[in-house]
């Protein structure tokens with residue numbers, strides 16, 4: 001059995017346990033399979049540089065501003081980097097789960113020794129005072145301050161149900177001021193391919209929705225949306241897309257050859273190759 005098949009099997013078993021117990025074991029597994037924090041910091045720093053580059057192009061400064069993050073994840077690295085490189089005043093971060101732990105905060109802190117952050121002395125999590133963390137909170141139901149400059153997400157939207165993507169953006173559109181920009185970094189590829197190099201980054205597109213729902217679980221949910229799906233959701237709500245960039249796949253690469261060997265499901269055949277293959281999407285929305 002290949003690694004991704006074993007992982008699918010384990011996650012499917014955990015998915016059938018009562019939620020609390022399932023998440024307990026899932027956290028244990030995640031901790032054991034964590035990549036080195038150095039490589040995570042490097043990847044996050046690349047993302048912050050990308051964000052900085054786009055914001056600079058649009059003359060948007062985050063200095064002394066408040067930013068909202070959707071999907072805090074496991075480590076508060078993006079908030080630390082937003083503070084260090086972009087000088088934000090505050091970052092309010094929401095997650096439907098609670099993945100931060102004091103151990104993770106401490107290991108992140110180790111990498112930012114050069115910056116003098118003030119830390120809270122809390123009975124729960126000892127986060128720096130510029131981070132407001134709202135775990136177990138779906139942003140759709142949150143009361144978002146209007147005095148923010150940017151709503152940001154990194155590698156989150158692909159894990160959100162399409163109806164929730166629509167609802168959260170309807171909320172942003174109706175409740176927030178025009179000066180608020182929204183920037184999403186989206187990874188629409190099959191995440192199983194990161195750990196199994198024999199698998200295509202588009203492998204999951206060969207399955208029908210029913211088949212894919214038997215493979216994925218609440219722990220590794222991926223909506224498989226392609227670029228045109230995202231564009232349609234945002235435009236239908238009324239957003240302007242003022243910046244869009246994404247990776248393309250050259251036809252002389254192994255990635256492309258693996259894609260060509262797939263029998264793409266009819267649900268995706270309405271899209272052209274460029275639309276299906278669009279990877280690492282970065283999209284800026286404005287009212």
Ligand SMILES: C[S@@+](CC[C@H](N)C(=O)[O-])C[C@H]1O[C@@H](n2cnc3c(N)ncnc32)[C@H](O)[C@@H]1O
Nearest residue numbers: 070071072073094095096097139154155156160
């Ligand atoms: C793959 S992780 C990415 C975390 C982090 N942004 C990063 O770059 O490492 C996706 C995170 O989004 C969270 N998430 C999924 N749906 C969400 C939603 N509707 N609102 C807030 N967070 C959500 C998950 O719990 C998970 O922590």
